[in-house]
Amino acid sequence: MQKEPSLDEWIHRRVRLQSKLAKADMDGCLITQNVGIYYYTGSMQSGYLFVPAEGEPTYYVRRSYVRALEESKVRTVELGSFRVFGEQLKADYPERFTEAGQPVRIGADLDVMPAQLYMRLGQAIPSAQLLDVSSILRSERSVKSAYEIGRISHAAEVVAAALEEGLASLREGMTELELMAVIENGTRRRGHIGLMRMRGYNQEIMTGIVSAGEAAAEPSYFDGPAGGRGLSPAAPKSVSLRPIGRNEPILLDLGCCIDGYVIDQTRTAVIGKLAPELMSAYRTSEEIIRSSERLLRPGMAPEQIYVQALEMAESAGLAGHFMGYGKDQVKFLGHGIGLEIDEWPVLARGFREPLEPGMTIAVEPKFTFPGQGVVGIENTYLITEDGCRALTVSPEKLYEL
Amino acid sequence: MQKEPSLDEWIHRRVRLQSKLAKADMDGCLITQNVGIYYYTGSMQSGYLFVPAEGEPTYYVRRSYVRALEESKVRTVELGSFRVFGEQLKADYPERFTEAGQPVRIGADLDVMPAQLYMRLGQAIPSAQLLDVSSILRSERSVKSAYEIGRISHAAEVVAAALEEGLASLREGMTELELMAVIENGTRRRGHIGLMRMRGYNQEIMTGIVSAGEAAAEPSYFDGPAGGRGLSPAAPKSVSLRPIGRNEPILLDLGCCIDGYVIDQTRTAVIGKLAPELMSAYRTSEEIIRSSERLLRPGMAPEQIYVQALEMAESAGLAGHFMGYGKDQVKFLGHGIGLEIDEWPVLARGFREPLEPGMTIAVEPKFTFPGQGVVGIENTYLITEDGCRALTVSPEKLYEL
Numbered sequence: 147m148q149k150e151p152s153l154d155e156w157i158h159r160r161v162r163l164q165s166k167l168a169k170a171d172m173d174g175c176l177i178t179q180n181v182g183i184y185y186y187t188g189s190m191q192s193g194y195l196f197v198p199a200e201g202e203p204t205y206y207v208r209r210s211y212v213r214a215l216e217e218s219k220v221r222t223v224e225l226g227s228f229r230v231f232g233e234q235l236k237a238d239y240p241e242r243f244t245e246a247g248q249p250v251r252i253g254a255d256l257d258v259m260p261a262q263l264y265m266r267l268g269q270a271i272p273s274a275q276l277l278d279v280s281s282i283l284r285s286e287r288s289v290k291s292a293y294e295i296g297r298i299s300h301a302a303e304v305v306a307a308a309l310e311e312g313l314a315s316l317r318e319g320m321t322e323l324e325l326m327a328v329i330e331n332g333t334r335r336r337g338h339i340g341l342m343r344m345r346g347y348n349q350e351i352m353t354g355i356v357s358a359g360e361a362a363a364e365p366s367y368f369d370g371p372a373g374g375r376g377l378s379p380a381a382p383k384s385v386s387l388r389p390i391g392r393n394e395p396i397l398l399d400l401g402c403c404i405d406g407y408v409i410d411q412t413r414t415a416v417i418g419k420l421a422p423e424l425m426s427a428y429r430t431s432e433e434i435i436r437s438s439e440r441l442l443r444p445g446m447a448p449e450q451i452y453v454q455a456l457e458m459a460e461s462a463g464l465a466g467h468f469m470g471y472g473k474d475q476v477k478f479l480g481h482g483i484g485l486e487i488d489e490w491p492v493l494a495r496g497f498r499e500p501l502e503p504g505m506t507i508a509v510e511p512k513f514t515f516p517g518q519g520v521v522g523i524e525n526t527y528l529i530t531e532d533g534c535r536a537l538t539v540s541p542e543k544l545y546e547l
Numbered sequence: 548m549q550k551e552p553s554l555d556e557w558i559h560r561r562v563r564l565q566s567k568l569a570k571a572d573m574d575g576c577l578i579t580q581n582v583g584i585y586y587y588t589g590s591m592q593s594g595y596l597f598v599p600a601e602g603e604p605t606y607y608v609r610r611s612y613v614r615a616l617e618e619s620k621v622r623t624v625e626l627g628s629f630r631v632f633g634e635q636l637k638a639d640y641p642e643r644f645t646e647a648g649q650p651v652r653i654g655a656d657l658d659v660m661p662a663q664l665y666m667r668l669g670q671a672i673p674s675a676q677l678l679d680v681s682s683i684l685r686s687e688r689s690v691k692s693a694y695e696i697g698r699i700s701h702a703a704e705v706v707a708a709a710l711e712e713g714l715a716s717l718r719e720g721m722t723e724l725e726l727m728a729v730i731e732n733g734t735r736r737r738g739h740i741g742l743m744r745m746r747g748y749n750q751e752i753m754t755g756i757v758s759a760g761e762a763a764a765e766p767s768y769f770d771g772p773a774g775g776r777g778l779s780p781a782a783p784k785s786v787s788l789r790p791i792g793r794n795e796p797i798l799l800d801l802g803c804c805i806d807g808y809v810i811d812q813t814r815t816a817v818i819g820k821l822a823p824e825l826m827s828a829y830r831t832s833e834e835i836i837r838s839s840e841r842l843l844r845p846g847m848a849p850e851q852i853y854v855q856a857l858e859m860a861e862s863a864g865l866a867g868h869f870m871g872y873g874k875d876q877v878k879f880l881g882h883g884i885g886l887e888i889d890e891w892p893v894l895a896r897g898f899r900e901p902l903e904p905g906m907t908i909a910v911e912p913k914f915t916f917p918g919q920g921v922v923g924i925e926n927t928y929l930i931t932e933d934g935c936r937a938l939t940v941s942p943e944k945l946y947e948l
Binding site for chain 2: 179180184189191210211212213217254257261262263265280324326335347348352364366367378379380381406407474
């Protein structure tokens with residue numbers, strides 16, 4: 147097992163970003179988010195990473211500089227006081243930060259950077275104009291290296307083992323929370339960092355969603371097809387204290403994060419038998435995922451896969467139940483996955499950039515039946531040279547217990 | 548047990564905020580963060596809450612409107628498309644959003660709102676100027692109601708029970724991760740939502756920190772006196788795979804989140820005996836927390852408590868080890884706690900607004916010895932009419948096993 151990315155890989159990541167920055171007519175890019183900093187430095191300490199459009203990046207570290215020095219693959223210096231950060235940048239990159247003429251065009255991760263920090267950075271670097279390059283940063287991360295695919299695959303093994311333990315413990319009358327506690331303990335003991343990072347504002351996910359019967363079908367703020375009831379209005383997602391009953395679908399939408407990399411998968415289980423309507427919807431989710439697999443190959447547009455799934459749901463008479471119900475439907479079939487669970491590409495309208503080998507995508511056809519539950523499947527796939535390969539290793543079936 | 552805040556409490560929260568907004572010459576306030584929305588509506592669905600300086604607030608909900616309607620204590624409407632949000636506001640608050648004259652002064656939670664959203668809102672509401680009122684929002688939440696204190700107290704019982712289970716399972720050679728998995732399972736089974744919300748950008752905390760010996764003393768990005776080694780550079784905090792040995796301090800900095808409310812406490816344990824130097828530092832942390840308790844009362848400035856602690860650490864010859872080591876020391880002794888773990892007031896220089904009854908504050912004197920470990924104590928206190936009362940219920944002692 148490759149313990150960390152090779153030196154070449156760090157350079158490759160940086161050079162790829164620099165070529166995109168130059169194309170977008172940027173003088174450089176300031177990355178402030180922990181995940182973004184880690185992707186380009188191998189370290190996740192607090193501070194800012196400046197990547198010039200050409201030349202050596204610098205990691206300005208507030209805390210811990212000592213740890214950052216040990217971990218970082220790029221030039222690493224101590225961040226002075228915030229007030230002098232602009233001076234530091236100018237001293238390190240005199241050819242970029244000039245007093246005269248047009249403001250320097252600096253891209254930044256404005257989709258996650260708080261507005262207060264954005265304004266403070268604007269004051270600290272008065273010669274610069276901070277511009278949103280989050281779409282460059284997100285698309286840059288969509289193609290994974292062998293190292294990254296190895297980490298996601300390892301996470302897939304961990305969640306599969308934990309799911310097995312959960313299923314072995316499942317009993318009628320057990321609460322959703324009790325079942326989740328078993329599964330989370332299984333992922334945690336095997337190295338899950340405790341949460342799955344999510345880029346979207348106000349989105350939270352630790353180990354996924356365990357939710358059964360009508361609780362799973364409750365609408366949710368969560369940016370996914372099903373969120374679950376949750377423990378209270380202050381935790382309105384995933385497990386509740388509802389006991390799991392017979393003959394109702396149990397949604398097991400699970401993942402974990404190993405060395406920063408996330409896996410995502412869904413299995414449906416039932417103690418007893420599903421009602422014919424739900425069984426038929428489950429079969430449709432199987433058909434959709436099979437048909438999606440045939441389109442998951444280089445050159446295909448992500449939106450085509452979503453559109454095909456929509457058509458199949460419609461043909462099956464399930465359009466109103468697909469990816470949520472009614473007003474609460476989401477408009478995607480799947481999502482990129484890596485350091486964050488909501489990476490690019492999204493299998494949704496508007497995503498037309500063709501798939502490339504090395505992309506990792508979770509595909510999650512699901513059907514919601516208010517009052518009854520949610521059924522569906524989710525696998526994470528790797529796009530290969532000529533098709534796709536599932537990274538998820540949990541046996542794919544309806545788990546009838 | 549009070550199941551939820553009373554109707555009076557919701558009104559009281561809103562009126563208090565409105566009086567602060569009016570004083571700051573704001574026309575209103577737009578809250579976008581999940582925790583802030585929950586505090587004023589009782590619901591945590593995605594959308595925006597507008598609180599005018601006077602009159603009825605409106606909760607504009609994107610998803611799930613259905614769930615928000617069930618939960619919300621304020622006027623709740625569906626958020627139309629983002630483009631028309633400005634028109635919606637103008638229609639609902641014609642007296643505030645006028646075309647002519649000065650831009651409307653709208654406060655917002657700019658310390659957490661992403662810059663991209665800030666810019667989009669600016670475009671959607673062209674008549675408004677969005678101003679940072681995060682300090683108002685944070686100080687507003689610092690005084691807790693009886694309901695909130697009840698929730699924090701319940702969280703205190705949960706973490707105490709989980710700690711007991713962890714200590715009962717503790718064996719020499721067990722890894723930090725294995726011990727943490729037992730404790731997390733204990734909090735989770737009792738209703739911990741899985742993470743403790745933290746306001747600071749890039750800060751993450753699920754159940755706290757379990758870290759022993761030299762791993763606990765490693766410097767960390769984490770905004771606390773000790774962070775721990777972590778599982779990898781991509782999870783550089785809390786537990787590692789290091790086995791716990793004899794005669795080394797085991798830092799158990801733990802919490803959980805019940806119905807949205809967080810508790811935070813630290814206990815130090817050892818299998819065997821601590822070295823005299825560490826034992827002496829542990830005794831100093833006891834003395835500091837006792838002296839802090841005497842200052843924790845209405846009218847006292849938070850910074851005085853920090854200064855007293857600094858002086859005591861210095862008198863003990865431990866100034867360089869206090870609240871971290873060397874360059875990686877943090878400049879506070881404690882922090883407010885409630886819906887977030889990093890609430891106000893902070894026991895730090897610059898916090899001069901006097902303490903008030905109802906504030907809940909975690910006080911955490913700790914000493915770091917590189918190569919050896921971290922010792923200390925942390926309790927969460929409620930400021931009462933004439934002093935303070937510990938909400939933490941775990942017996943306070945050095946746990947020698």
